[in-house]
Amino acid sequence: MEKFIITKSKDETVALGEALASTLAGGDVILLKGDLGAGKTTFVSGVGKALGAESNVISPTFNIMKCYFKGRIPLYHIDAYRLENQNIELGLDEFIEGDGACFIEWPDFIAPLLPAERLTLSIHNLGGDNRQLSFSAEGEHYEKEIMKMEEIYGTRK
Numbered sequence: 001m002e003k004f005i006i007t008k009s010k011d012e013t014v015a016l017g018e019a020l021a022s023t024l025a026g027g028d029v030i031l032l033k034g035d036l037g038a039g040k041t042t043f044v045s046g047v048g049k050a051l052g053a054e055s056n057v058i059s060p061t062f063n064i065m066k067c068y069f070k071g072r073i074p075l076y077h078i079d080a081y082r083l084e085n086q087n088i089e090l091g092l093d094e095f096i097e098g099d100g101a102c103f104i105e106w107p108d109f110i111a112p113l114l115p116a117e118r119l120t121l122s123i124h125n126l127g128g129d130n131r132q133l134s135f136s137a138e139g140e141h142y143e144k145e146i147m148k149m150e151e152i153y154g155t156r157k
């Protein structure tokens, strides 16, 4: 199952992240794909805002992972870019399908740690502030989340 949504500004991508946030449950795994500057971290910032994270979500690139515990459920934000397949002893598996929602940028670098069931968001820069966000679900659980997200995003003010 795959759904495409185009956003025309950073704020719209944040709003879409907020819409997804309200559908999320502990243990969820969301993979984020797309070039540098596509909008992956921007999307997660909307998720953090709606969950009620204690601070703004910023790129975890230099930390590998950032955790936000104060929201409705914990938010784990991994950026595997600098790991390049040398991850295995870090214990990231504790956070993937753990008690919170786990968002992973550059997931291909930690492929062995990823569950078969997951939601994948691929973002393409269409030029200017336009982005195409493509959501694909592996598993019925994530299909439902995508459908709920669309509904909530469609009825936003």
Ligand code: ADP
Residues within 6 Å of the ligand: 007, 008, 009, 010, 011, 012, 013, 034, 035, 036, 037, 038, 039, 040, 041, 042, 043, 059, 128, 129, 130, 131
């Ligand atoms: P990534 O994490 O994919 O490297 P970021 O989210 O850090 O990307 O950066 C995306 C950049 O693109 C930000 O500077 C943001 O303001 C800009 N931008 C412009 N239009 C959009 C849009 N429609 N959605 C998301 N970001 C956008």
Ligand code: MG
Residues within 6 Å of the ligand: 040, 041, 059, 105
């Ligand atoms: Mg990023």
